[in-house]
Amino acid sequence: MSDYSVIVIGAGISGLKATADLCAKDVGSVVCIESRDRIGGRLNTLTGLNGKYDIGGSxxxxxxxxxxxxxxxxxxxxxxxxxxFDDEDTACLIDKEIGVVKVEQLECLKREFEKYVEMKYYESLDVEDVSYFRLCVEFCYKRRQLLTDEQLFRLPQLLRHIELWHGVDWYTLSGKWSGIEHNGRNALVLHYDKILARIAKPIYDKIRLSESVTMVKKLLNGKYEVITDKGKYFCDYCIVTVPQSVLTISCEDDEQVRVEDDAKLRARISFEPPLNEDITEALTTKSSFGSLGKVVFEFDSVKWSDECSRVLIAHEQPKNFVETMRSATDLDTAIAGVEQLLPKSLENSWKNPVYFLNLAKNTNTASLVALIQQPVTEYVETLTTDEVELFFRPVLNKLLNSLNSQDYVSDLEGKVQQSDAPILKNIITSNWSSDPFSLGAYSACKPGDDPMDLVIALNVGQGNLRFAGEHTIMDGAGCAYGAWESGKREANYILEKLFTGSDY
Amino acid sequence: MSDYSVIVIGAGISGLKATADLCAKDVGSVVCIESRDRIGGRLNTLTGLNGKYDIGGSxxxxxxxxxxxxxxxxxxxxxxxxxxFDDEDTACLIDKEIGVVKVEQLECLKREFEKYVEMKYYESLDVEDVSYFRLCVEFCYKRRQLLTDEQLFRLPQLLRHIELWHGVDWYTLSGKWSGIEHNGRNALVLHYDKILARIAKPIYDKIRLSESVTMVKKLLNGKYEVITDKGKYFCDYCIVTVPQSVLTISCEDDEQVRVEDDAKLRARISFEPPLNEDITEALTTKSSFGSLGKVVFEFDSVKWSDECSRVLIAHEQPKNFVETMRSATDLDTAIAGVEQLLPKSLENSWKNPVYFLNLAKNTNTASLVALIQQPVTEYVETLTTDEVELFFRPVLNKLLNSLNSQDYVSDLEGKVQQSDAPILKNIITSNWSSDPFSLGAYSACKPGDDPMDLVIALNVGQGNLRFAGEHTIMDGAGCAYGAWESGKREANYILEKLFTGSDY
Incomplete structure (x- = not known):
């Protein structure tokens, strides 16, 4: 049998939810096709030496x-x-020179900055979007009279924490869309595999793993032909839940794709007819994709303080930053000056902020998890484990020192050792940016983007070709629950279509 | 000469600003009539033993x-x-039993609560307003599964800090309008007298102090007759800047007022014709007035820690609060249970929160300033100085103890003393609630109010009868700068009317 009512492409949380909701009603036949050999998509729970880690959404x-x-x-x-709930305490800020920085008196300025951004862009729709970097410098410059030297020096370090929410650095992040509204506290999930298993349980027999869709073709009779590397299927409705990054390369024409690398080719889906103009334009000109990465450092046992659950490693701030800001005669001079002081660099791990989860506090585990952003992620994800260790060693030791520990001892080869110092036993690095089925982490905004355009275009869909995923929804954009809601939404859409006028 | 282009009633900051802006243009004759023997209205800088204090807006x-x-x-x-800037550090929370409470892990819940309120009332305009008290209990009840016992116990103590923003207690404060959006940090002014003097400087000869307006009457020729206790004047435009509280008693008919006390009678202005229906209805059914009070405690020298600039004295939380919340089977039971545990009371200073400014930190002054709310304010403002000292002694000593000091020694009679303990030399208590020209502190919302109604009605005004003051504006409502903006607004309104078609 190859004729289905609905084919769901992708068994991430949106695809699973859509499939489950459809199957819960008597909707006819449904199949969920997944390229990878596992369900979950960008939710992925790995097991290391010390326990489980959600290397994607967590x-x-x-x-x-x-x-x-x-x-x-x-x-x-x-x-x-x-x-x-791991955001009940304030994250520590750690500076290369002085170690732990008192952030209490900076938190208030962070809120002031967030308000400044909100007010600036709420004033009118026409206010020009600029990079988050420019916005930070702009704020510091305009309020410099009201900031102490210490505040002026530290504030940019603290403000960059937002990079680890969006998965892109401040040079490439949209200022306008940088703000994050928190509807309540954030809870670290332990772990997402349990939630995925619960959702997938009633529909395991509907999921085909390790099968890649290569083409979705609308037929004259209104049905869709879905071609995979293993066969072909027909359906009345098709829900496409592949990541925005994968959808975007589907907009590029064949000629263009051929010269790209294999990774992209593997995930691309050809649509016939092509994705409509609204979708294509939004994907290619108004939307971007970030690359939040994670690196898990597993130690022998907890030999550091578990007081702080989250630590922001600050970028190395040049000594003459304050002087540059104070002596600038106008905003452009200030921006140019800071650009010169802080050029883009992957030279070492002090050049960009890193966000660490101290699992000693969260889950009593002897592990530290680093969150990194584009372009650090792309770089780190290409390194060997030894290179990763070398890259992070300076900040990792500073972090451990600040948490009352000595430098760690590396034992990645597993020679039995005893030490008062933390012994690094294992490193787990995400590979989202090189994975052909994600090509990064999740949607993000670069200056000039407008996330609404894509959400609207994909919500409208293209006839019975529907879309779900974290990039197709405003409330919960970029989040597991947003993806889950979008799966629910598309299942509902189809159910309403199918059962209009009937008992449903 | 008694014929003016514009008469401004009230020399608070809105009246001063309106007068100054009018006089800066060649608008003809302007006079500003003020009942009190000083300018500034609810901005009032007093001088004590240790220095100056803004006993009103500060x-x-x-x-x-x-x-x-x-x-x-x-x-x-x-x-x-x-x-x-005195809000750069987090305010301390002091509990009767344990002294300083760690609030770091509660601040996150405070933000969650604020978001909860915002989301609840943004959902639809029809969501019923309830008291801030009910809203606090509702949140704690609904989220109780997600709160530790300690969080559940402490959160109401912390949430009540908002009473000292609005000047009313949680039983009488509107839940819907309780949220305060901060567009940037707050700066303690040192002091407002300097700002008032600057604004008033060019117009000192236009201000008549100690003269009370009793009636504003519209004449057949379109002019207004303004009658005071010293004479009568005529004008084309009249800007009424008296407080909302005073305006409200002008809506009550004569019969009603006669039975009220003298205080009210002294400030009332009769309008002929009466204030229109929109204004009257908004004043009498949709608007309320709070009573933030201040008590300044002046000591001989700083013998306590200056680490914390602001301290919230928490209300005494009953031991079985958590049990009551956890055992409640529904929200109504929870609310009734808490109401029983925490009845309204003025029995002692532990029954309601008090907010202290530690001027040792802010201005290196040996003074503590208590902020109090309705109904505490009305009560305290009727006490003698000795009674005030007795009332606050328990919380004041707990505060000093928490700031590493011994109990204070009272020396209000000024006998020369030496002591290692702080010596209380003087107490200054505000009298806003008994002052006939303020009758409280500033506008506030009680459940069911809608501040928009009054702002709209007073912005429309009543022909050439105009209104200014903190109660006539949304952005900056209740604030000195809001009042100032409203004075600017009304001056502009009149200037535009007068100069339409001319060079202006």
Whole structure:
């Protein structure tokens, strides 16, 4: 049998949710086709020496309004994934020179900055978007009279924490869309595999793993032909849940793709007819894709303080930053001056901020998880494990020192060792940016982008060709629960179409 | 001469600004009539033993968008009032039993609560307003599964800090309008008398102090007759800047007022014709007035820690609060249970939160300033100085103890003493609630109010009868700069009317 009511492309959380909701009603036949050899997409729980890690999405964000979280809360405790609110304390800021920086008096300025951005772009729709970098310098410059030297020096270090939310650095991040509204606390999920298994359980027999869709073709009779590397299928409705990054290369013409590397070719889907103009334009001119990466450092046992659950390693701030800001005669001079002081660089791990989760506090595990951003991610994900260790060693030791520990001892070869110092036993590095089925982490905005355009175009869809995923929704964009909601939305859309006028 | 182009009633900051802006243009004759023997209205700088205190408004709020602050910043430093950002650190929370409470892990919940309120009332215009008290209990109840016992116990203590923004207690404060958006940090002004003097300087000869307006009457020729206790005047335009509280009693008919106390009678203005229906309805059914009070405690010298600039004294939280919340089977039970545990009370100073400014940190002064709310304010403002000292002694000593000091020694009679303990030399208590020309502090919202109604009605005005003041504006409502902006607005309105078609 190859004729289906609905074919869902992708078994990430949006595809699983759509499939499950469709199957829960008597909708006819449904199949969910997944390229990878596992379900979950950008939710992926790996097991290391010390336990499990979500190397992709790992939080319940917005726990006041997160539908997936609220659904979990309705379940008996043993059926839901455990979680820990890990943003109840303020993240530590660690500076290369002085170690732990007192951030209390900076948090207030961070809020002032966020308000400044909000007010600037709410004033009118025509206010020009600029990079987050320019916006940070602009704020510091305009308020410099009201900032102490210490505040002026530290604030950019703290403001860059936002890079680790979006997965792109401040030079490439949109200022206008940099703000993140938190609808409630964030809970670290322990772990997403449990949630995925729960959603997938009733539909395991509907999922085909390790099968790649290469073409979706609309036929004259209104049906769709879905061609994979293993065969062909027909359906009335097709829900495409591949990442925005993969969808984008589907807009590029064959000629263009041929000269690209194999990775891209492997994931690309050809659409016939091509994706419509609204979708294509939004994908290629108004949307971007970031690359949040993770590096897990596993140690023998916890030999550092578990007081702080999250640590922001600050970029190395040039000594004459304050002087540059104070002596600038106008904003452009200030920006040019700071650009010169802080050129883009991957030279070492002090050039860009790194965000560490101290799992000693969160889960009593002897592991530290680094979050990194584009372009650091692309770089680090190409390194060997030894190179990764070398790259992070300076910041990792500074972090450990700041948490009252000595420098660590590396033992990646597993020679039995004893030491008072933390012994690094294993490193796990994400590979989202080189993975052909993700090509990065999740949607992000670069200056001039407008995420609404893509969301609207993909919500309208293209007839019975539907779209779901974190990039197709505003509330929960970039989040697991947003993807989950979008799967629910598309299942509902099809159910309403199918059952209009019937009992449904 | 008694015939004016414009008469401004009230020499608070809105009246002063309106007068100054009118006089800066060649608008004809202007007079500003003020009941009190001083300018400034609810901005009032008093001098005590240790220095000056703004016993009324005392901050530049919203320093990103505060027009008055930004104007000050354009002046040479010696011409503007000094100020200190005093919200850069987190306020301490002090509990009767344990002293200083670690609030870091509660601040995150405070933000979650604020978001909860925002989301609840943004959902639809029809969501019923309830008291801030009910809203706090509702949040704690609904999220109780996600709160530790400690969080559940402490959160209501922390959430009540908002009472000291609005000047009313949580039972009488509107939940819907409780949120405060901060457009930038808050700066304590040192002091407002300097700003007032600057604004008033060019118009001192236009201000008549100690003269009370009793009636404003529209004449058949379109002019207004303004009758005071000293004479009568005529004008083309009249700007009424009396507080909302005073305006409200002008809506009550004579019969009703006669039975009220003298205080009210002294400030009332009769309008002929009466204030229109929109204004009257908004004043009497959709608007309320709070009563933020201040008590300054002056000591001989700083014998306590200056680490924390602001301290919230928490209300005494009953031991079985958590049990009551956890055992409640529904929200109504929870609310009824908490109401029983926490009845309204003025029995002692532990029954309601008190907010202290530690001027040792802010201005290196040996003074502590208590901010209090309705109904505490009305009560305290009727006490003798000795009674005030007795009332606050318990919380004041707990505060001093928490700041590493011993109990204070009272020396209000000024006998020369020496002591290692702080010696209380003087107490200054505000009297806004009994002052006939303020009858409280500033506008506030009680459940069911809608501040927009009054702002719209007073912005429309009543022909050439215009209104200004903190209660006539949305951005900056309740703030000095809001009042100032409203004075500017009304001056502009009249200037545009007068000069339409001319060079202006």
């Amino acid at each position: 939080w319940h964000h917005d726990t006041l309004s997160n539908g997936l979280f609220l659904e979990e809360m309705e379940l008996p405790e043993n059926e839901r994934a455990a979680f820990v | 901050w530049h709020h919203d320093t990103l968008s505060n027009g008055l602050f930004l104007e000050e910043m354009e002046l040479p430093e010696n011409e503007r009032a000094a100020f200190v």
